[in-house]
Amino acid sequence: MTLIITAVLFTAGLGALLALVIGATAKAFAVEADARVETVTEMLPGVNCGGCGFAGCADFAKAIVEGRTIPSQCPVSNPENIKRIAEYLGITAGEKEKVFAVVRCAGSCAVTVRSPYNGIGDCRSAALVAGGAKGCDFGCIGFATCARACPFDAIEMRDGLAVVHPDLCTGCGKCVETCPKNLIILAPAAVDVHVYCNSPEKGALKLKVCKTACIACRKCVKAADSENQMTINGFLVATNYSNPPISDLVEKAKCPTKALRLATKHAAGAYEGVLK
Amino acid sequence: MGNNILAITIGAILVNNFVLSKILGICPFLGVSKKLETALGMSGAVIFVMTLASLVTSLIYNYVLSKTFTIGGVVIKLAFLKILVFIVVIAALVQVVEIILQKFSPPLYKALGIFLPLITTNCAVLGAAELSVKAGHSVIEATIFGTCSAIGFALALVLFASLRERLDLAKVPAPFQGTAIALVTAGILAMVFMGFSGLV
Missing domain, CATH: 3.30.70.20 (Alpha-Beta Plaits)
Known part of the structure; x- marks a missing residue:
């Protein structure tokens, strides 16, 4: 009986300790991600064609948010969609010839x-x-x-x-x-x-x-x-x-x-x- | 000591290769061996995780689980909990390492990518810890064993990925296409590695 109780307590204690360690690490080393990147990624077509010159839609969204490119560089999105993204970020969509x-x-x-x-x-x-x-x-x-x-x-x-x-x-x-x-x-x-x-x-x-x-x-x-x-x-x-x-x-x-x-x-x- | 370590090294990499002789870690062996590039990424992640995991699990085993202690007149040895403890500790360890990597080395985090969490529960990682216990390795020996097993895994994976890239261009009869020919190739590769038996 003592063995069972010890084993249960040991495992529970170990679990709690590891949970604490992971929680503390996650808190201490948190990487601040820009929430807007995710929203813009969802607004993009999500086909990851690479037509914009970036490595997929998520990378393109990051570049838009950081101001390295303009939304209209996406060749797949229709104009309304691009306008929505531009309005969301409060920037100009720019012009791109189809x-x-x-x-x-x-x-x-x-x-x-x-x-x-x-x-x-x-x-x-x-x-x-x-x-x-x-x-x-x-x-x-x-x-x-x-x-x-x-x-x-x-x-x-x-x-x-x-x-x-x-x-x-x-x-x-x-x-x-x-x-x-x-x-x-x-x-x-x-x-x-x-x-x-x-x-x-x-x-x-x-x-x-x-x-x-x-x-x-x-x-x-x-x-x-x-x-x-x-x-x-x-x-x-x-x-x-x-x-x-x-x-x-x-x-x-x-x-x-x-x-x-x-x-x-x-x-x-x-x-x-x-x-x- | 030196002789022993040499034996562990050669034994783990060639003679008792994790994939080709012990048939551990077959899932990533077949899953990520379609392209040499991903195989290299996976190999890096496996070497990293297995070294760390072997070190930590052997520390836990040698200093906690293998000790006997008495509570209220009952002699208690928690060695039977080792699989449970190992897998939980390895999973937590990888999680912590991943969080720290993301903060301090985004390039490495990106390079290891999805492979890092994937191999957390791989049987090869647990196998390295288990086999170290079975062989009665010290902490240093266990760590070396873990690294070398991972190098053996990486060797098999890279060889196999290169073979599969060539297979893609070969004319394979219809019934053998895809995974079938890959498994046949893996079998032949395992037979080749049998040639190393008796080396140690």
Whole structure:
């Protein structure tokens, strides 16, 4: 009996002692956390995409509270949400241009030359083997590395081609660095006209491997309202995003290879099957 | 003394490796071995906690629990309470260390991160304390045993994480993918470590 009582008392005493020690340490070495950080973190989307340049939403919230950045750096939050955060902290939200990702290639399996490839199903691995199994060395390889990186499921793989859905894309830029061909750019969301080609090679060479390559025929350049709306770089035309053309340029230009596309229509699949 | 310590060191790291020979601490061995980076973080935390825990538990055992004393004519020895006492003391110790670390060394706190509270109740930590008692180690020997066991754990974990990183790129038949091939690999690794038996 004495043994049992001693054991119980000993254990209880030990527990109480440890509780005291932990309590005293917690009190003595307490780290003062700013309560606002937690509130701001809850106001953020919480997807931890890293599009703001910080290590996740909590880190971004800390940076906002400490004044190192502004709430509008978050590419995912909608404007009302950002306004709420700014009002809560009593600071200005600032302005940030809305962007979205554009995969500058339209070469789906139907219109391009491809060789068999049995390696690892990842664009970065495939690019190591003779630059991927595609006739064009500059186009989308189609193993969905960018689609897997997207936290918002905004990239669809359609017939061996990555297609961005502008309505789902938040412009976080996670996909940009995953593409071994550097095909993906962040373009202003207000612009809808893009050239879906990235190959700097001569037009005839491009046409041999891809029916929808930009052959630098300049039809779109001539059809544009003012001269520098489309820029030519060697054998490749691109939208000038600082002076963008309006959407009806695609209608007017009548691009013979359909490399000039509207991002919204491209996502909706309007250009599929138009090239025979 | 010197010979004994050498035997403890080699024995704990290689011959009686905690993971591969004693099958202790398998949960983190499989759980955090997918990436070499997290495996290194975990290894650091385990070495830290096991050294501290072995020191404190051997102090408690050698100076309190193993002593006999008489109360009201009854001889009492509290050694049977050792598992209970050890696990409570280790948990409390880690909690205290965590609070102090957070205050004085945020970088280290961040590096050890979630692993520190996770391993509090790991069987490898308790195992080191238990086995020290069983082997009749002194306080110094027990501490060295704890550190070396943790180094052995870290060695196994880092080796295994490196193997798994390579496995990710290999073509594994569908039925073996994931944990299955990891367990097969762990088994082969354990057989490799059997080659050390007889060293001490």
